[in-house]
């Protein structure tokens with residue numbers, strides 16, 4: 001065991017009063033405004049840089065030279081904030097400006113949104129330059145009301161706490177007063193009382209018609225340094241994210257309902273998915289602007305939220321079982337996972353040949369490899385196991401896991417891997433076995449890990 005500091009999020013469902021809900025919406029609106037304001041400053045600078053480069057190229061300069069010659073700094077949080085303060089106005093003093101109403105909401109809304117715009121910009125740049133693993137990140141988009149998730153973040157410092165636990169059922173949030181909770185905060189309260197947790201920030205967000213508060217804390221915890229005897233004996237488990245299955249394992253594992261090797265989604269998830277599809281069809285039959293359409297829309301957003309919550313909950317259950325049950329959990333490189341997934345298709349645009357096979361389940365199956373990897377990264381460090389990653393160039397699905405020969409003729413439609421050596425095996429299990437056999441352990445993650453929490457860890 002070793003005492004370590006980890007970042008951990010505790011998420012609670014809020015039960016706000018009507019006036020508190022109006023206040024929550026106002027804060028979320030301000031946060032969206034601030035994000036868009038900061039992003040606009042960046043895109044404007046970027047557009048003028050592009051225009052000047054284009055003008056130079058037009059005049060005969062080589063493009064790579066022109067790109068280096070023109071220097072326009074994209075404003076980041078400090079610059080954005082300074083300009084904002086200078087031009088925001090103040091409705092209390094009758095001063096007009098970009099946002100004279102700023103004093104009606106917590107100032108942290110603006111600061112964290114400016115920060116988020118910096119992060120979105122950096123993610124896009126990193127992805128563009130190949131410094132970021134996983135799915136390609138597109139050019140940052142403006143947040144639209146009704147389309148983007150309503151949320152805002154309030155920073156917490158010891159001198160001016162953004163939140164406080166009033167009772168086990170009430171959270172005091174800066175500017176919002178005491179908000180009642182659906183869940184109990186006992187567990188967090190105990191950690192705070194013992195001085196084992198320190199609050200960093202609170203993120204308030206809306207999902208469907210529910211509001212949530214996610215309290216991010218620095219928690220000191222005793223983390224095991226090595227696997228238990230049982231974990232060590234179980235050895236390595238390889239994971240292949242599938243299309244027809246959520247995930248294929250190299251060896252059977254008990255994920256809560258007895259040993260399985262091809263992991264499917266539990267029945268309650270599939271049922272939620274059926275309800276969602278039914279509501280989607282009902283929506284398409286309604287008239288634009290009708291009262292019925294509004295009603296169906298509301299139900300649809302509730303079902304979406306329900307499905308998202310259950311999906312995340314199930315993924316947590318799976319990753320915890322794997323991290324506690326084995327000494328090593330082996331996965332594909334995120335680059336590969338992202339690439340093969342795009343070839344296999346996503347919910348929005350399923351790849352060819354995939355649609356029929358995935359059928360009803362395909363939306364549920366679209367578990368982001370990045371989320372699975374993120375959960376496994378911190379959970380292996382919590383439970384004394386190790387994460388191993390397969391080299392991105394290793395052809396895991398085309399290699400025979402018994403003899404190592406390659407079968408380049410294998411197509412996506414082939415669900416069974418056959419080899420001249422006599423091996424006949426489910427294609428995804430074969431891939432999972434290769435991943436288990438050839439993945440290389442990655443260095444233990446730094447002490448800081450972020451875990452969303454709804455009692456599942």
Ligand SMILES: [Zn+2]
Nearest residue numbers: 400403419421
């Ligand atoms: Zn073989």
